[in-house]
Amino acid sequence: MGYIRRPSYYKDFRCIASDCTENCCIGWEIDVDEDTLAYYKSIGSDFSRRLCAAIAPADEQAGENAHFILDERERCPFLNDKNLCEVYLNLGEEHMAQICTDHPRYYEWFAGGREDGVGLCCEAAAELILRRRDRPEWDVTGEADEEPDEFEQALFAMRDRLFAIIKPETPVSFDEKLDRLHLACCEMQNEYDDLLFPVEGDAEYADEEDEPFRWSAMFWSEACLKALTERLMSLEINKDEWRGLLADVHARIPELLARRADFLAAYADRLYEYDELLEYFVYRHFMKALGDDVLIEKVQFALICTCFIQLLGIYRWLTDGRLTHWEQICLCKACSREIEYNEDNVEAVSRFLTMD
Numbered sequence: 345m346g347y348i349r350r351p352s353y354y355k356d357f358r359c360i361a362s363d364c365t366e367n368c369c370i371g372w373e374i375d376v377d378e379d380t381l382a383y384y385k386s387i388g389s390d391f392s393r394r395l396c397a398a399i400a401p402a403d404e405q406a407g408e409n410a411h412f413i414l415d416e417r418e419r420c421p422f423l424n425d426k427n428l429c430e431v432y433l434n435l436g437e438e439h440m441a442q443i444c445t446d447h448p449r450y451y452e453w454f455a456g457g458r459e460d461g462v463g464l465c466c467e468a469a470a471e472l473i474l475r476r477r478d479r480p481e482w483d484v485t486g487e488a489d490e491e492p493d494e495f496e497q498a499l500f501a502m503r504d505r506l507f508a509i510i511k512p513e514t515p516v517s518f519d520e521k522l523d524r525l526h527l528a529c530c531e532m533q534n535e536y537d538d539l540l541f542p543v544e545g546d547a548e549y550a551d552e553e554d555e556p557f558r559w560s561a562m563f564w565s566e567a568c569l570k571a572l573t574e575r576l577m578s579l580e581i582n583k584d585e586w587r588g589l590l591a592d593v594h595a596r597i598p599e600l601l602a603r604r605a606d607f608l609a610a611y612a613d614r615l616y617e618y619d620e621l622l623e624y625f626v627y628r629h630f631m632k633a634l635g636d637d638v639l640i641e642k643v644q645f646a647l648i649c650t651c652f653i654q655l656l657g658i659y660r661w662l663t664d665g666r667l668t669h670w671e672q673i674c675l676c677k678a679c680s681r682e683i684e685y686n687e688d689n690v691e692a693v694s695r696f697l698t699m700d
Contacts, residue, residue, distance in 0.1 A: 346457030346489040351627065352481035353472040357449075357462045362427040364467060366677065368447055369420040369429065371582060372685075375409040377442040384439075391434050398422070412441075452631060455496055456488025461628055464621075464680035470673045473624050476616045480507045480623060496634060498539055502532045503630045506643065510622045518608070518618055519560035522647055525622070526559035529643035536639055562697075563651055564604065569597045572652065575696055576682075579689045586682045593659050600658045607658045611667060621650040621676070629690075641694040648693055653679050 376384075376399050384395045398421040402410045412420050422430040431440050438445075448463035462469035492500070509524045516524070562568060573594040581587050593600070608615065625646035633639045656675045661667040683689045 345486060347484055347486040348458055348460060349482050349484045350460045351462075351473075352477070352483055353475065354460060354462060355483065356472055357469055360468050364427075366467060367419075367423065367427055368466065369423040369427075369444075371414075371418045373414070374412045374420055374441065375443050376411060378410075380439065380441045381410050391430075395422070395431070450628065452628075454631070454634075455490045455492040457486060459627075459631070461624075463628075463684065464624060465677050465685060467673050467677055470676045470680075474617045474620055474669075474672065474676070477511075477620065477623075479511050480627075495536075495539060498536060499631055499633055499639075502536070502639070503626060505532070506626050506630065507623065510619055510626065518615060519558075519564070521619075521622075522560040522563070522651070523556075523558050525643060525647060527556065529640050533639045536633075536637065540637060559647065563647070564601060566597055566601060569601070569655065570594060572648070572696060573597070575692065576652075579682075579692055580686055582682050582686075583678075586678055589656070589659075589678070593655065596659065596662075600655060600662065603662060604658055607661050607667075610661065611657070614669075614672075617672060618650055618654055621653060622646055625649055628684075641698060644697055645690065645694040648696060649679060649683065 381396075381399065384392050384399075386392075398413050400408075400411055400413050402408060412422070415421055420429075424430055424433075429440065429444070431444070448466035448469050450461050450463055452459045462472065464470050464473055505528060506525060509521060509528055512521075573590055577587060577590045577594070626643070629645055630639070630642045633642050653675055656679065657667050657672060660671050660675065664671070683693055
């Protein structure tokens with residue numbers, strides 16, 4: 345089985361079921377895996393027949409898996425009036441669809457084991473992710489059952505370097521942290537490219553500029569933020585509230601930028617939350633570079649998502665006169681839901697600053 349690595353807060357995650365304000369059985373297309381569907385068909389009970397009638401079959405041509413057909417309110421047909429799952433009540437957790445028992449947990453497999461985590465789209469998970477930790481903390485069980493290749497080893501080492509920048513021994517400003525992360529990922533991309541395409545002799549690099557590029561100055565500009573918000577509004581959107589929020593933010597970008605320093609001062613005691621978000625996004629997404637070798641986009645995705653959540657926080661602070669912990673959780677889960685859980689949206693955000 346190999347090792348399993350998890351953030352230290354993973355063990356504390358519990359689904360809050362009917363107490364959740366944003367049920368994951370509402371507004372999401374819920375896939376039904378083949379083994380679960382086969383079990384439903386084998387039972388032969390009235391409930392199983394009702395189950396099967398409410399499942400749309402897989403469509404290989406369209407690339408769609410079998411899934412529950414949502415009702416007119418976009419609710420799973422087996423979510424009862426108390427927001428409890430009838431499949432769980434009638435058949436038990438072991439016979440729920442795989443995605444239902446896993447969500448919001450996610451898994452990534454590597455040569456010697458796997459990494460697990462919980463997604464930011466869930467309010468119970470977001471509560472854990474935003475808690476202050478002075479350094480990355482992992483729970484690791486088991487031993488690697490296979491040696492990773494040099495590329496996997498290199499990426500894990502590079503990710504550790506990114507974690508050290510996110511939570512340095514000597515505190516630095518948030519924007520300085522963004523700039524260091526961007527510079528580091530550019531250097532790492534060159535290092536990784538050298539592993540992929542080794543060249544004999546010493547490589548010739550252009551002289552370093554007198555004034556290094558500052559990613560934060562570029563991002564926190566009116567032109568960039570307007571372009572990013574417009575790009576997000578053009579993507580597939582899960583909830584209309586997100587579209588409205590983006591439109592409101594877009595209209596007030598000059599004001600939000602002008603008041604950002606005031607927000608950072610007012611929110612100083614909780615700015616560590618943005619470090620935790622950077623750590624979450626890097627942990628979850630950086631190692632996906634094993635699949636496409638593009639490290640820069642994985643880091644930029646982390647930077648953009650974290651900074652956009654901060655922008656939303658400034659908007660909420662100005663609009664309501666404060667940014668409560670609960671409002672921060674709501675902003676995090678909305679951003680995650682609309683971006684992280686749609687592969688096309690992830691790609692669009694990852695490439696936003698590198699596209700021609």
